[in-house]
Amino acid sequence: MSSADDDRSAARRGPSRSDTPGLSRAFAHGHPALVVYLMAGYPDRGRSLEALREVAAAGADLIEVGVPYSDALADGPVIVRAANESMRANDGFGLTEAIELAAQFVADPGLDEPPPVALMTYLNPILRLGPEVIAERMRAGGVGGVIIPDMPPDVAEEWLCVARPRHLDTVFLVAPTSTPERLSKAGEMSSGFVYAVSTTGVTGERSELSDEIEALVGRVRAFTTLPVAVGFGVSTPKQAEAIAGIADGVIVGSAIVKRQHDLEEMAIFVRALADAVHSTG
């Protein structure tokens, strides 16, 4: 108890923006949001911290920090490879390290109005270290929320019980296969935003985006007033622009992680995405 109290007063002393670290302010800029996914610790810890600052400066409205995991059920080859490389290069890199990395970025983001940070992690690292411990560390570190791709709303109770009191947003996913009942559940239980998966399948670039996206976004909106962001497969500024025309946010992962080893190239790409997304709507 006392350590939690210490953490809480530490947070009060910290920069004022981390007192309201929720994810929704990413969607309050009057234009669609660019959500950037980065792999924590890739190609190594130092350069991934640099990458966070670079994408913030390049116009990301929200950053998803991907936690390396060895059994990434929802991820395609680019993210799987980067995760393996992160674990190898750092001699082990997981949820604890990713929270520390995010906290370091939040404490020193390199610009005045930094984007909020969400962690994207599989469930087992949370269970391994203890949901309460993890939620507390996220809160103390100024992390705004989490996306847990293998935790559908049906099995989320334990996590929500520790996340809600700490004002950590929990983003649930919806998919083209989701029934109205599923959409309603995800809409009701999400906070921050709802993550609409553009297509059946795992993460990874797609040369053509599915024509189901617009219908899916429309179906989700019937069940929630939260912002809806679309991800999986978005690979080019042109595709991002098209998505920005129908959703509140565009999530780009593999196409950025693919460039994450080269900060300069990555920043140019993110700036192009930001221009495309922000000029829409």
Add this chain to the structure above:
Amino acid sequence: MSEQARESSYRGADSRGFFGPYGGAYVPETVVPALQELEAAFAKSQTDPAFAEEYETLLRDYVGRPSPLYRADRLAEAVRLGAVYLKREDLNHTGAHKINNTIGQCLLARRMGKKRVIAETGAGQHGVATATAAALLGQECAVFMGVEDIRRQALNVYKMRLLGAEVIPVDEGTGTLADAVTAAMRHWVERVRDTFYVLGSALGPHPYPTIVREFQRVIGDEAIVQLAERGVRPDAIVACVGGGSNAIGTFYPFLLASSAEDLPLLVGAEAAGKGLDTSETGASIALGDPGVMHGFFSYLLQDERGNPLEAYSISAGLDYPGIGPEHAYLHDEGLVRYVPVTDDEALVAFEQLCRTEGIIPAIESAHALALLPQLAEELGPDAIVLLTVSGRGDKDVDVVREAGIGE
């Protein structure tokens, strides 16, 4: 069975697929609706006499059920037990218990209008059994298999291709069963609309552990009848546990039929690999901690960051870092005892069954056989043991020869 069921307090999963705290469905949202459809289709099939008749007819005329219950006297003498009854799943068409499940699931796939099935395989037995059922029912079939297992089980790879299945090599992790499950699940997320995932063991997200158990319980159901016909009551029942399908299929009817007091000692043999004190092991009950992998919560070999560890066993079918959720529950409840068995112990038992009975068992099944001497010591020389020989060992002769047995 139903009158006897009243005496037992054993319950399976709750409506959300939890056995105590274990099980559930921890999967990407994309496949949740498919799991719900599967659950509904399975429930409907279980009350449809036409489904039961087709399934049972195929088990009888195509698989060759009931599988014999054979009293292995020379083996019993060698291990100093009163009697050992072998439930001969090795005599099934395709040589293992896996076919009981794949016929059931492929029939379900057909009812659900899915013309394409996929599967993961370790030893190749489940892959062959899926390819077989798919050929029988005219379904397109793709099987995910780790590259290391493709090397260890070349014969089964060829059989799958003969049967018209596509074998998709998985070159990730150690190239074994767990990697094949991950690859199959990723693929299923992509093709969920037209593809049925035929899961090979009593694991994965709900409703799979229950579906697989229901299609494998024929092992225990038959054994109960066959033992009763001979007026025999076993003191112990033994099966090997990879994910746990032949074991739960054997144990479950006994759990339903008996109150806790007169339940025989139920023993599951899990793979210790090179030993519990090494990192090359597959003993998830002995060494694992509860966690989520492949869509369910159960005992799991994992590192301190929560990454699933790579398992090891000489037997490709037991080479898995987790265990089916119902077994985790049975372990916690003290209803089944799980005992680790090393490669070396399994090899000794493998050779012993060959020499005493003229039966070449699967190396997986040899893990169960390896427990007989310990049981004799514990239960005495008059004890009667029922043991499920989950499969035959043709697929294993290269691996066993490499280990120097029989030469």
